[in-house]
Amino acid sequence: MKFKHIILAGLMVVTAACSKDFLDSKPKGKLSDAVLNSPDGIEALCTAAYSALAGPEGDAQAFLSPTSNWVYGDVRAETAYKGGGGITDLWEFNAFETFTGVYASNGLLDRKWFNMYISVQRCNSAIRQLNSVTETEVPLKNVRLGEMKFLRAHYYFELSRLFNHIPYFDENVAISDYVNIPNNQYTRDQILGMIANEFSAAAKLLPVNQPEAGRVTKYAALAYEAKAMLYRAYKQNADNTVTSAPDQTLLTRVVTLCDSVALGGYDLLPDFQQLAEVEHEHGPESVFGIEYSINDGTTNGRINWSNLLNVPKGLAYSGDGFFQPSQNLVNSYKTDAKGIPLIDTYNASNLMTVQDGFDNPVDPRLDFTVGRIGIPWKDYKVIPYNETWAREPATYGYYGCKKFLVSPNSQYLVKGWPWGGSALNFQIIRYADVLLWKAEALIELGRQSEALPLINKVRLRAKNSNYVKAWQATTNAANYVIDTYQDGVNCTWTQAYARKALRFERKLELAMEGERFFDLVRWGAADQVLNNEYFAQEKSIRDFLKNAHFVKGRDEYFPIPQNQINFSGGLYKQNPGY
Helix, strand or coil, rough: CCCCCCHHHHHHHHCCCCCCCCCCCCCCCCCCCCCCCHHHHHHHHHHHHHHHHCCCCHHHHHCCCCCCCCCHHCCCCCEEEECCCCCCCCCCHHHHHHHHCCCCHHHHHHHHHHHHHHHHHHHHHHHHHHCCCCCCCCCCCHHHHHHHHHHHHHHHHHHHHHHHHCCCCCCCCCCCHHHHHHCCCCCHHHHHHHHHHHHHHHHHCCCCCCCCCCCHHHHCCCCCHHHHHHHHHHCCCCCCCCCCCCHHHCCCCCHHHHHHHHCCCCCCCCCHHHHHHHHHHHCEEEEECCCCCCCCCCHHHHHCHHHHHCCCCCCCHHHEEEECCHHHHHHHHCCCCCCEEECCCCCHHCCCCHHHHHHCCCHHHHHHHCCCCCCCCCCCCCCCHHHHHCHHHHHHCCCCCCEEEEEEEECCCCCCCCCCCCCCCEEEEEEHHHHHHHHHHHHHHHHHHHHHHHHHHHHHHHHHHHEECCCCCCCCCCCEEECCCCCCEEEECHHHHHHHHHHHHHHHHHHCCCCCCHHHHHHHCCCHHHHHHHHHHHCCCCCCCCCCCCCCCCCCCCCCCCCHHHHCCCCCCCCCCC
């Protein structure tokens, strides 16, 4: 495929926005300079920048460069398969998950790059106009500036962890000068530093509460600053190798920022399954999410088009069957008799059937996250999840992803096309993530005893959730056994053990949320986990992985799209190994 280059003529169109609240506006068409300079025009520019969270291309094309990161963060990790109708169905994504044939000419990479810079440019357009007015003219000027700085930093953060070497510019750079900005002007460390500073600046401008759902707050900015700082703490050299122990000063800042976020009154939802229920999407766990809606006056609703393909073929959704949990992920939910993960031995055998779930104790999050044959699908009363729900079982097996799908019985589900579309928001940052960031920083600071209750808080929520019941029965669907870590009782809580426990907990809690691959890269663990722990075993049951291999020093990042190198006249430099 061939896509447009980065140059934009300002904001050309304000698209249909993605929220059921302040973003509830119809497309306006092309805006004149006079309109853009007005308070209403500036508000429209800000709305367009928010709209880009769901994908600036709009509607049904977003799945080709998903903002939910399902293909970039999980399919490239050990937690998920591409799925769909076989390896040639969106072959570009198959290349991503096998790390074979990932070329700079891949059109979907060009598309992703281009769309991310459209999103950056929307923020820059809004900031330029905001800087040209007074607070008398636009009373919410500073709040909107904070919002736009936050969103711009978010888009740059995504670009950084996808491509590493990126051109970085703000609203003061003329569009005509974009072509003169190299992609190696700043190091990864400098880019992440500028992103963190932008979140810090946004936090100073943003209120602690917003009158309209979906607008970012001071606490969201502080949380995202913590995330950027945590990434920056793991220093990488020119060949993407993590060079040393994480930076202690930056880790201390992460702890402080997470403590500041806690002052916002955030907490975990009491039941893990509530994360997939619209009724709880603005609950205490939501720090920053993408707003979606149905029945909002648009043709199909402002649904999560990024995840359009990722629903099973079963009668409830009739979907395309992409994004299937891996066997490795399913195995990860095995526990010992005391309810502690089998961190070192979980993958020694495969947990294949419901009966295996009774012979082996499992974490209840398994059946909140993964559709398994014979296990009820949410509260769907017709049939349990079965063989007919899988589209290409010979290639990808029978597992389905339950996360980010509302029940077929939900009033918030679109019936029919778009498959599985709903009003459910996508959580980019939820409070469980903040707790685990803080725990990670504390462990790397040698303060692992302080991290223990944070990890246990996440595990305790899973333990106290309402477990999935067997089909047409009141008994549990599997032998669910989970407990907290107790030093000297069921574990020895050294720094080394705590580090393994934290990293495994992130895998269990945040599975299928688009974060795993990026975690592996920043820890410097991608080579070991993917080649030695995943491909070496998984290829025996998934033939499409037989030639999969992660190349250390290359595959941590995507190549710079060739179209963009051509656009720069050769100024952009290619990433190592491509």
